Amino acid sequence: MGSVVGEKITRTIEYGTAERCAVVIIAASGGARMYEGMLSLMQMAKTSGALAQHAHERLPYISVLTNPTTAGVMASYASLGDVIIAEPRSMIGFAGPRVIKETTHQELPERWFDRHDCASQKTARRNQPIAQLLCYYAVNVGEASLARPSKAKEGVPQPPLTYKEALAWLYRLQRFGIKLGLENIRRLLAELHVDLRGTRVIHVAGTNGKGSVCAMIDSICRAQGYRTSMFISPHLVTFRERIHVNGEMISEDAVANSLTTIRNLVGDWDPHPTFFEVTTALALKYFSEVKLDVVILETGIGGRLDATNAIQSDVSVITRIDFDHEQWLGNTLAEIASEKAGIIKRGVPVVASPQRPEAEKVIRARAAECEAPLKFVPEPYDRSPIALRGDHQKQNAALAIAAICAAKIAIDEQAIARGLARIDWPARFQMWDKRTIIDGAHNPAAVCVLAQTWREIFGDQNATLVLAVLSDKDLRGVCEALAPIADSVLLPKMRSERAADPEELAKIFENVVSVCRAGASPAGNRSRCRTISITQSVGEALNLARAKPTPILVTGSLHFAGEVLAHLRGKPSAFEECAQ
Structure with a gap:
């Protein structure tokens, strides 16, 4: 089993785990590791590790053995099934007859593998065709496993995940794709008892400049002495960059502990929460457990159906709107603006960057519908230096300051100057x-x-x-x-x-x-x-x-x-x- 085969099998198993479905592998042949040496030997760790995680999620794996199944294939995945079905009179073993003969220097009896064959036929209901057996086990064993209540609900806690294990579980949720909507995230936040009452929540949407505006708001508020938190996406190097409290990234232990809790909670949910829904819930749960003055949330995609929109905000901020994510938000600027403006809530103040006419019209209409005070911020900030380069950052700074004021957070000019001078926001020129x-x-x-x-x-x-x-x-x-x-x-x-x-x-x-x-x-x-x-x-x-x-x-x-x-x-x- 070479490295390409090992990788494909591992990805298949991981896909089954992410989709919470049974995995069925039909094996044949084996060996040939000598052609790739150490690379081939490493495949057993990959495939068996993926199957261990699949089993940890209480999902079935059915292994079907055909003639012959031996050596590395047998050790790497064929012998690890919850249910193992064998083709009648197939040769099954760790080594084939040539290797055994050369190792023991003895002649093998005719039909030497009959004992293995008989044992496998007993397990597989001797006279039943293999296709029928496969369907039987895939449907009955698979459904029974998926229908079982989780260990957490049976009162038996699952072992906590390490940071790497937690991140691996979370990343596998990307298989569910992007599903816009608020039902799942609202359920998650309710069951996690997320409560941000007593904090000022600033919600930022737009196409470009969202992250810079969030970073500026965070830096200015901290310069004034407020205790802040910030949720942004995507990250650059480490996932932990997405979640900050008072300028510090969330710890690996906090990520692992919270994701363990969420994994145990949502194991049997249908539909299963997506990567971004779980990440948003992780951030908001973390924020609710520490004492904060200000929470800053950046939308992922759009706004109206983005997971961050499940939280009641104190101000809605809209940066410059342009074309991006058209497959989700629409093909015209008006359609995209309508999704972005979906973060506007009844009676909640709105501040926005200058927009193109099509987008401005949509924002004004949505604000009027929600009876939300609306302010466009046309003048750039130029009263003190900004650590981020480019004239466009002066516009972002003006919007950030307007957002803080609209949220009724008291700041002075000294805090503004200190905050804008200290921003550390990588990958922005x-x-x-x-x-x-x-x-x-x-x-x-x-x-x-x-x-x-x-x-x-x-x-x-x-x-x-x-x-x-x-x-x-x-x-x-x-x-x-x-x-x-x-x-x-x-x-x-x-x-x-x-x-x-x-x-x-x-x-x-x-x-x-x-x-x-x-x-x-x-x-x-x-x-x-x-x-x-x-x-x-x-x-x-x-x-x-x-x-x-x-x-x-x-x-x-x-x-x-x-x-x-x-x-x-x-x-x-x-x-x-x-x-x-």
Whole structure:
């Protein structure tokens, strides 16, 4: 069993666990580990570990053995079934006749494996066809297992998860995809007894700038002496970045303990909560258990049906709205704005950035419908320095200050100045060193702002562009917006199942005249254009970029920015890859 087979089987098992369904594997043959050596030997740990987690979730695994099933296949997964069914008169064992003969130096009797065969036939109801047996066990054993009450409800507590185990369980929930709606999250918050009464809740939606506004609100309030919490997404390097209390990330133990509680609670829920619903519940439960003055919540996608909208807020904040996540929010600006404006609640003040006419019309209509006081904030803040670079951050700062005031949180000018000067918000035109910029811009509107900021800082000097984008984004829009500031382009493979193919990005850039021109071909170039190069890794791309005299711009995705930051910090294994 080679590494490719081992990986496919492991992913199949993990998918069954995430979907809470029975896993059936029909095995044949075995051995051949010697062809890959140590890599093949490692597969047994992967497959058996995945099956152990599947069993831990009280889900059935049915193993079907055909002729022959031996060696590594037998040890790695075929012998680990809750129910094992064997094909009549099949050869089943850890080793085949040749290996046994060569090891023992003895002749084997004819039909030497009949004893194994008879034992397996007794287990499998001797004369029943294997297809009937498989259906019988898959339906009856599977349904019985899934219908059993969880251990927690039987009064037997399940063992607590470690941080890595908890994160593995949570990440597997991404298999459920994105399901917008508030029913599940409201049930979760009720059963977890989440209570944020006594705190001021600031809820932030929009397309671009949400994270920066949240960070500014948090920093200003802490500078004034308030105890704050913040929930944002996605993370860059570690999942813990999503949940902050007073500027500190949630601890690994707190994540593990809370996710253990939630896992035990939702094991038999149908529909099962999604990754983002569980993450939101984790954050809000954590916030409710500590003494806080201010809670800052960033929406995940949209607003109206986003899990964060289950909480009653004291002010609704809407940053600039543009095109992104169209498959969920709609294909027109008005449709997208309608989803974002869904965070507006009856009688709750609203502050918003200046918007395009279609979006502004929708926001005004929703505010009027909810009788919510509405204020647009047109003037940028320019009374003190801001740690985040770019003129657009002055607009974000003005919105953050207006939000704090609308929530009736008392602040003074000194706290505003201190807070804005101290913001540490990575991957927002972050200057890693004198010639390396990291920015998480990932849609055409954000990339246009990034290009403007580049010109503000670097003037006419163009960048060595290191770019990776998620496949569900507007790839052409992103590439065309970056082209005017690109001297050359490096396209590494990003560690994400959602990553766009670098070859596809190269084809887009090949049609952009300002990028594709005559010049020396860099190492690893596989494009028709000499200034575009596809690399196998982040490390290779950065090494090629450093060999050039121009400043470096790393961008295209917050996920990619996180991978690069982990690499630059010398801890690539610390990157906790996540698709959402």
